[in-house]
Amino acid sequence: MSAYKVTVLGGGAWGTALALAMLRAGHAVTLWARDSESVDAIRAGTNPRYLPGITFETGIAATTDLAQALAGTDCVLVVTPAQALRSVLTDVKPHIAEHVPLVLCAKGIERDTGRLLSDISSAILPDNPVAALSGPSFATDVSRGLPTAVVVASEDEALASALATRFSAANLRCYSSDDLIGVEIGGALKNVFAIAAGAVTGAGLGASAQAALVTRGFVELRRIGAAFGARPETLMGLSGLGDLMLTCSSVQSRNFAYGVALGKGEELAGRPLAEGVATSYIAARLTRERGIEAPIIEAVAALLDNAITINEAVAGLMTRPLRAEAD
Ligand SMILES: NC(=O)C1=CN([C@@H]2O[C@H](COP(=O)(O)OP(=O)(O)OC[C@H]3O[C@@H](n4cnc5c(N)ncnc54)[C@H](OP(=O)(O)O)[C@@H]3O)[C@@H](O)[C@H]2O)C=CC1
Numbered sequence: 001m002s003a004y005k006v007t008v009l010g011g012g013a014w015g016t017a018l019a020l021a022m023l024r025a026g027h028a029v030t031l032w033a034r035d036s037e038s039v040d041a042i043r044a045g046t047n048p049r050y051l052p053g054i055t056f057e058t059g060i061a062a063t064t065d066l067a068q069a070l071a072g073t074d075c076v077l078v079v080t081p082a083q084a085l086r087s088v089l090t091d092v093k094p095h096i097a098e099h100v101p102l103v104l105c106a107k108g109i110e111r112d113t114g115r116l117l118s119d120i121s122s123a124i125l126p127d128n129p130v131a132a133l134s135g136p137s138f139a140t141d142v143s144r145g146l147p148t149a150v151v152v153a154s155e156d157e158a159l160a161s162a163l164a165t166r167f168s169a170a171n172l173r174c175y176s177s178d179d180l181i182g183v184e185i186g187g188a189l190k191n192v193f194a195i196a197a198g199a200v201t202g203a204g205l206g207a208s209a210q211a212a213l214v215t216r217g218f219v220e221l222r223r224i225g226a227a228f229g230a231r232p233e234t235l236m237g238l239s240g241l242g243d244l245m246l247t248c249s250s251v252q253s254r255n256f257a258y259g260v261a262l263g264k265g266e267e268l269a270g271r272p273l274a275e276g277v278a279t280s281y282i283a284a285r286l287t288r289e290r291g292i293e294a295p296i297i298e299a300v301a302a303l304l305d306n307a308i309t310i311n312e313a314v315a316g317l318m319t320r321p322l323r324a325e326a327d
Pocket residue numbers: 010011012013014015033034035038050079080081082084087088105106107108137138139140272273275
């Protein structure tokens with residue numbers, strides 16, 4: 001029987017880590033990246049630009065040729081940033097066979113349109129079934145082969161379950177879900193709350209403030225999830241609460257680290273990818289338009305816009321009208 005062929009699009013931290021995870025699950029893996037230096041390094045078992053200090057096994061067939069990467073593939077993992085998804089899938093379109101599933105691994109909402117990534121995929125490639133892979137999973141941990149659990153979601157329950165079985169290996173446990181929207185919303189918004197949690201840490205506001213912020217952030221996630229049709233139990237799961245806990249508590253998270261720099265008043269330009277920046281603006285717009293109360297998201301968007309200071313953000317959150325916690 002010929003090997004199951006997985007194509008990974010993106011040679012950054014998460015693309016490389018997922019390519020390794022697929023290799024370790026026994027699949028034939030091709031990784032596409034636009035940068036030839038990354039491609040050469042990945043072939044040789046390193047990715048110094050995105051996974052510095054980590055060496056890994058060879059065996060990933062990395063290439064800069066998109067058509068070659070997609071030829072004869074059984075499944076495509078799309079692991080480029082959320083804001084690049086539309087252009088990447090447009091480039092993919094001429095080279096992909098119908099019915100090959102696309103597994104979206106970025107965490108974000110398109111800034112210009114407010115579209116979820118699965119919506120963008122279905123609009124550009126309507127004949128390719130769509131799934132998302134999300135959950136608490138740092139690329140460094142996964143590439144080192146540390147135990148990790150994620151969720152693979154698709155509205156097609158059988159597809160989600162089949163992919164989760166394919167992707168699981170000794171140290172990668174994949175749960176399946178048919179709540180695609182719930183998984184996408186949790187993964188996108190936890191990055192905004194991670195920036196807020198990082199800002200609280202960076203400004204030295206204390207562990208109590210941090211816990212309050214994350215808990216109230218989760219309330220906002222539940223409100224937004226309900227408005228989008230996400231199931232509450234999905235938001236309580238790996239891709240929601242699980243990833244919120246991870247990302248809001250570790251400087252390994254680029255979003256949290258971005259927030260720390262923000263809270264300390266440090267330079268923000270030139271930092272590694274923090275998806276929560278773009279997502280905070282669009283999430284603030286969407287919640288305003290839909291009349292959903294989301295003061296933490298509003299505060300993050302205003303802070304990033306330099307419209308308020310961190311002290312004003314804190315004062316704004318602390319002096320809101322008092323209310324019952326469950327409201
Ligand atoms: N890192 C992590 O631990 C995890 C990340 N994720 C998510 O995965 C997604 C990707 O993150 P990650 O890999 O860490 O990011 P990185 O910044 O490490 O890498 C991004 C990759 O995408 C490529 N890229 C950027 N823009 C484009 C574009 N317009 N067209 C084609 N390729 C592009 C980059 O190429 P180039 O080098 O040429 O710029 C690079 O290979 C994000 O949404 C993130 O939230 C999810 C779970 C864990």
